[in-house]
Amino acid sequence: MRRPAPLPGDRADRPFAVREALEAGVPARRLRASDLAAPFHGTRIRRPLETDFTLWCRALTTVLRRGDAFTGPTAARLWGIPLPIRFVTEVALHVAHAPGTRQLRRKGVVGAARVIGARTLAVEGLPVVDPVSCWIDLARSLSVGDLVAAADFLITGEGGVGAVADAGELRARVAAIPRGHRNIRALRVAASEMRAGSWSRPESVLRWILVRSGLPEPELNQAIRIGGRLVIPDLHWPEFRLVVEYDGAHHGEAGQWAQDLARSEVLADARIRVVHVTARQLFGDPAMVVRRVARRLVDAGWRASYRVEMPENVVLEP
Structure with missing residues (x-):
C-alpha cells in the first residue's frame, strides 16, 4: 500500500x-x-x-467564525470549573455564536446564543467566554447544587488558591439578567447560596446540602491550631466542636489514610468530634448524611428551631 x-x-x-x-x-x-x-x-x-x-x-477552532466562542460545559472544562462526571466523558462541544449570526450547525457541536454581556477571552489560545458568562450558561445544564459548587470554585479557586471571579461581579451579572430568563430562578438561588472557602466540588455540595436542610453554616477550610499542630478541616462548627471531613477516593490510599487517622486523633485529643463522609454516602444517600451531621450537632448542644429535612427536588450526581 x-x-x-x-x-x-x-x-x-x-x-x-x-x-x-x-x-x-x-x-x-x-x-x-x-x-x-x-x-x-x-x-x-x-x-x-x-x-x-x-x-x-x-x-473545531479551525472552522469557527469570528465571534464564536466555547461556552457552557466546554468552557467550564477549559476554565477548570468542576463538573459532574458525565460532562468529562461528553464528546459534544458547546459553542456560543456571535450576535447577529446563526448558531454553528455541525455534528458533535451544541450551538447556543451568547450570554448577554459575555466577553471572549483566550484560554490556551482558544476562544472562550469569560468565567461568569460561562457559569450563567451552565444553568442550562446543571442542577442548583452544582451551580453553587461551580460558583464556589469561581470565587475561591482550586484548593483555595486563584479565584477567577469576584462574588460581587457574579451577583451583579445575575441581577442584570432580565425577568423571564429561562434559568433566572436557579441562578438567583445559586448566587445567594454560594460561599467562598470550599476546596473541591464535593465539599461545596456537602456544605450546600447541609445548610439547605436547615443546619447552621460551618466554617470552610479555616485553620485551627491544636497544640503545636495546624489542622484545616473541610467543614467546622467551632461552637459545637464538630468537624465534617469529605473523604474522596484518594483518602483510601495508604499514605493519605495514615495522615487522616493522625489528624482525627489530634482532633479527638482536643475533644473535637469528627464525622467522615464518603462519595458513596454523599451522592448515594444525602438524606442519611444530613441526619448524621444533625444528630452530632444536637448531641453537642445545637437546638434546631425547626425540623431538619432535605429540601425537595434536590439532585446530586457524582
Whole structure:
C-alpha cells in the first residue's frame, strides 16, 4: 500500500480546516486518505485520533467564525470549573455564536446564543467566554447544587488558591439578567447560596446540602491550631466542636489514610468530634448524611428551631 504524500507546512502536527488545506494546494483525494480523521465536518487531524479534550477544541477552532466562542460545559472544562462526571466523558462541544449570526450547525457541536454581556477571552489560545458568562450558561445544564459548587470554585479557586471571579461581579451579572430568563430562578438561588472557602466540588455540595436542610453554616477550610499542630478541616462548627471531613477516593490510599487517622486523633485529643463522609454516602444517600451531621450537632448542644429535612427536588450526581 502506498504511503500518503506528506502534508505541506505543519499540518501533520496540528488540526486544520479542509478549506485551508485546499487553498494551500492539497488535493482533495489526499484529505480522504486513511491517515487523516475528521473530528468535525470540514476539519482534519492526523490519526490515531486522540481523545485529548483540548486537541478536539483546537480542531473545531479551525472552522469557527469570528465571534464564536466555547461556552457552557466546554468552557467550564477549559476554565477548570468542576463538573459532574458525565460532562468529562461528553464528546459534544458547546459553542456560543456571535450576535447577529446563526448558531454553528455541525455534528458533535451544541450551538447556543451568547450570554448577554459575555466577553471572549483566550484560554490556551482558544476562544472562550469569560468565567461568569460561562457559569450563567451552565444553568442550562446543571442542577442548583452544582451551580453553587461551580460558583464556589469561581470565587475561591482550586484548593483555595486563584479565584477567577469576584462574588460581587457574579451577583451583579445575575441581577442584570432580565425577568423571564429561562434559568433566572436557579441562578438567583445559586448566587445567594454560594460561599467562598470550599476546596473541591464535593465539599461545596456537602456544605450546600447541609445548610439547605436547615443546619447552621460551618466554617470552610479555616485553620485551627491544636497544640503545636495546624489542622484545616473541610467543614467546622467551632461552637459545637464538630468537624465534617469529605473523604474522596484518594483518602483510601495508604499514605493519605495514615495522615487522616493522625489528624482525627489530634482532633479527638482536643475533644473535637469528627464525622467522615464518603462519595458513596454523599451522592448515594444525602438524606442519611444530613441526619448524621444533625444528630452530632444536637448531641453537642445545637437546638434546631425547626425540623431538619432535605429540601425537595434536590439532585446530586457524582
